[in-house]
Amino acid sequence: MLFIKNARIYTMAGKIIENGSLLIEGSKIKEVGADLKAPLQAEQIDAAGKNIYPGFIDAHSQLGINESGLGAEGRDGHEGVLPVAPHLRAFDAINPLDRMFQVANSSGLTTAIIGPTSGRGTVIAGSMSAIKTTGDCIDDMILAECVGIRCTMGPTAKHLALVAPRIPSSRTTIAALMRDTFLKTLQYKAVKEDRPQPYNMVYEAMIPVMEKKMPIVVHANLKEDVFNAIRVAKEYDVRLILLFVAEAHLIAKDLKKEQVPCLLGPLHAAHSNPEVRHHSKTAAAELSKAGASFAIIGNTGRSKSDAITVQAALAQAAGLAEIEALKAITIYPAQIYGIDKRVGSLEAGKDADLVICRGNPLTRDGVIEKVFVNGEITYSN
């Protein structure tokens, strides 16, 4: 048992606890509060003057799937030659020994949602997993094997028709492929419930989506692509999460009305192509003001791996309240992906994933002193 005392605790579930304590037993949080007594046998850490946060969560990461310092040998996120490939699984391609995991963990990131990545030729790319950021065997690091099926709508998924005459080369085909897959899955499921039929890996992977047990997580930047995604998802009654959403700040009220959560970022990116030409750091602030659901992503592994707190800081600088910025990298992504029973806040019974910080991690001078994953210290400054 480990007893951490005298800290200011940002639980992300209710008020900030001043002079609080937190008791860890095994891999779980046993108690959090202001008036806790240390059990006799517990080891103690005095965190006087320090802040404690839940371990940070990156709602969209490329850690270990597009590896650092490597070319094609380490690029395993984008199959590209299969337009519809929900049966591919990110966790089959994540290398825990990529050094970026350590870098990310030392910046307080304890959970990463890692999935296939966007690119030409792929509309439905495969399943995303929630992964703890320490370990040498991916099977032992999995928090949730599948938290969503990753899709791409918009120009990124298109082949350039003149260069490569392959589908999809237009947005009409992208939407058509999604509808086609949904419909064929419904038929496969109906037949399967009625009589034996040959196994189909693609439709098997889509069944949880049609049963609303699994969301689709759709890369959509432009307003029209966002609305396209919403239309298609509504038509087949599937759960939708939007990813990147560079124009979210322009349609905040619509996103609130449609109740579609948005994973925003990376906020420091350049206006490097037509899809992101209007992207703005105000996106999170605007969604927060409108009351829409959102999280902030770090895209760790691709963007700098210690950037998750900087992303939240940029959103704060653009008008988002500090506590909202912190929630956007802790409890909000946990709720959006349905892993909030385990992670995202400091509450009794949850995984002991936490960050001890001297100062504010959303400022340059905040120093992360210790990071815990599953009750174990994984980084110590």
Next chain:
Amino acid sequence: MLLIKNGKIFTATENCYQEGSILIADGQIVEIAAKIEGPSEAQIIDAGGRLVMPGMIDAHTHMGIMELEIGYAGYDNNEMDDPISPELRGIDCINPETRSFADARKTGVTTVITGPGSQNILGGTHVAIKTLGYRVDDMVVKNPVAMKCAFGENPKNSYGKKGRSPVTRMAQVAMLRETLIKAREYMEAKEAVDGDLSKMPPVDSKLEALIPVIKGELPLKAHAHRADDILNAIRVAKEFEVKLILNHATAGHLVARHIAKAQVPCVLGPTFTTPGKYEMKDVTFKTHGILNKAGVKIAIQTDAPISPTMHLPLMAAMAVREGLDHFEALKALTINAAEIYGIADRVGSLEVGKDADILISEISPLQYNAQAWKVIINGQIVHSL
């Protein structure tokens, strides 16, 4: 009949040497004892205190299938049309005249595992053969001994660069899983009609070839260098409850406890080589000792002719230098390989009833200047100094 006298015998059944003699008749070992008075007609070899051990087994090669010395005409290693090619059989393209076999006999390598390469996710079956003979059918110890499969950079390079799956590791695992699921369905459909061709689903040679794998009779031999590829192989094998052999396992020392927990044997090598691709970057001779100490059964391979089979003992010697126990190294060269491939009833140790495949060393195989003094296969002297 052949009588070997005055040997310092390593039987591979225990970690020790014993002084003694071995009597051979009809290609088999008929007696091992401290002293044997052989029949008068027996030919006598006086080992003069030299090491007498089981003939070595090169636990992974492409011998006879990949004839480097004649180029394209002798390159039958990888069919490059379909990443799922389990219906191919190594035995169908072995040329016993290729120089690797002569090299093997001179070295004391008496059995080799040979078969298709690692460009395909499923590449076909490997066979265990003796290194003596001119017709492969007569050389077979057991066929097949494993179904080759591959993870990592090779299938990615072969197909991904041509714009076909697998481009990524995700697709490699998905394609392997999909094929195994279909093979299981195919097997069940076939069993349901007692194999009656008229009632069966359309015959599928690829799925037919995988039935013994699904039944747990034929292990998957998984090409995996990197730690994550190793663990991917273990995950898939566990899911389908199929037998697994890890081939190469170059980064095995980084995940030794996971391999030990899964109780998967490793065929290590070719370690005496340049890490010419990223997935081999962690190559070290320390892997052997670390895995052995973790409780993993290891054997050694040259990948011949990628590296010459005569360097098989050199690789064991270098592993000993880096921490592998001396006797464990000798076992890795003999009985371990036999047990991994299910041929220990015939080869791999010196025991009564087993094939008389014997190496008598002039200089121990665990020295850099190893030299075979006499090599015996099926009771026949095939090399003599």
